[in-house]
Amino acid sequence: MTRDIVLVDHGVNESSKLCTILENHLQPSPWKNQLQKFCEQLDSLKFFVRTNPKGATSPFRELDSRLPIRQLFYNLVFVEYPIIYVVLPSQTPNFQVVKTANPMSHNPEDTNTGKNDLASHEGVAFRVEEIEDDDNSCNPQVLDLLKVSTSSPHPKPAWCYTGEP
Numbered sequence: 001m002t003r004d005i006v007l008v009d010h011g012v013n014e015s016s017k018l019c020t021i022l023e024n025h026l027q028p029s030p031w032k033n034q035l036q037k038f039c040e041q042l043d044s045l046k047f048f049v050r051t052n053p054k055g056a057t058s059p060f061r062e063l064d065s066r067l068p069i070r071q072l073f074y075n076l077v078f079v080e081y082p083i084i085y086v087v088l089p090s091q092t093p094n095f096q097v098v099k100t101a102n103p104m105s106h107n108p109e110d111t112n113t114g115k116n117d118l119a120s121h122e123g124v125a126f127r128v129e130e131i132e133d134d135d136n137s138c139n140p141q142v143l144d145l146l147k148v149s150t151s152s153p154h155p156k157p158a159w160c161y162t163g164e165p
Contacts, residue, residue: 005034014070018047018063022086037088044089051098053079059096060085 007025019042026039038045047065049072052058063072063084073082087093 012069014073015068017066017068018072018084019065021069022065038086041089046087046089046093048085048087048093048095048097049073049076049082051076053077057096059098060093062097062099 009021009025012021022038022045023042026035026042045065047063048060049063050058051061061076076082085093
């Protein structure tokens with residue numbers, strides 16, 4: 001039975017490649033003997049992350065360790081921090097792995113660093129909604145969506161902006 005070893009990084013640069021982050025942990029350390037199998041097979045290790053932060057049965061996505069974590073984590077949701085599972089090539093993962101295409105179609109290294117930061121958000125889609133005035137427009141309500149059932153007859157919240165600072 002293999003004992004899990006947990007290594008934690010605080011504040012990793014999003015341009016760092018996953019393999020570089022792992023190599024930093026494999027430098028001389030108190031747990032290096034326990035990680036010897038991983039050091040010997042560094043180029044063939046497999047990396048996985050859950051596709052959904054909730055649920056023990058959530059499938060995993062395999063990560064390419066040569067890509068920056070910004071690209072690897074694109075379009076994934078994490079609660080608190082990502083947990084990356086490292087598997088030796090001789091082991092078979094005991095969880096479902098979903099096959100996905102490259103998570104980002106453009107190269108994140110091509111961003112122009114001298115320009116306005118707003119320009120770097122090109123390609124990020126969002127929806128703009130028009131707020132219509134009605135009888136409830138100046139009577140906002142806040143609902144806890146986790147406590148409201150879908151069959152509940154609660155009204156949708158309305159938001160009011162008077163234009164005054």
